[in-house]
Amino acid sequence: MKRLLCLLAAPLALAGCNAGRSAIGGVEQVGAGFGAAVSAPLEDLNLRQQPIPIVLLQAQANPYDLRNLNQCTxxxxxxxRLDEALGPDTDEPPRQDGSYLSERAADAAAKATLDAIRDTTTDFIPGRSWIRRLSGAEQHSRQVQAAIQAGRMRRAFLKGVGMQRNCAPPAAPSWFRPRPH
Structure with a gap:
């Protein structure tokens, strides 16, 4: 009986350890992101800008450019390159990173905490929307969103080209299987 209790207690103890590590990880995430959340008003005043990746600016300039794209590779x-700037495409399955539910919950809690801090710091700016317009922050935000949209459009176009050329993913959507030659 004593052995059975020990066998049943071991997984519970390990789960507790994982939850503890997850909570510590969440606290570390909040600590790492705290500075950026508190300094969010600097973006509203256009004193700090999110840089636009070169690959997105290139996509915005010419989304259908096929120069030097002669091979599937x-x-x-x-x-x-576009995935690195934009994150995974919608056709990609979610990554199974092996994280525990407690780790994902800690990540979500840390993100919510940082969002609340960011919202609180930006709420102290009176006439925030006017300040964003006058400082140029709103225009920069629109430029970032336009570059992201162009990057998504280019990625979709390139995956279509990859399918037409019978390329394997990532040059085509993840579900596409090239025809044998």
Missing amino acids: TVGAEVA
């Missing part, structure tokens, strides 16, 4: 490399 070069199309795949360009898609990978």
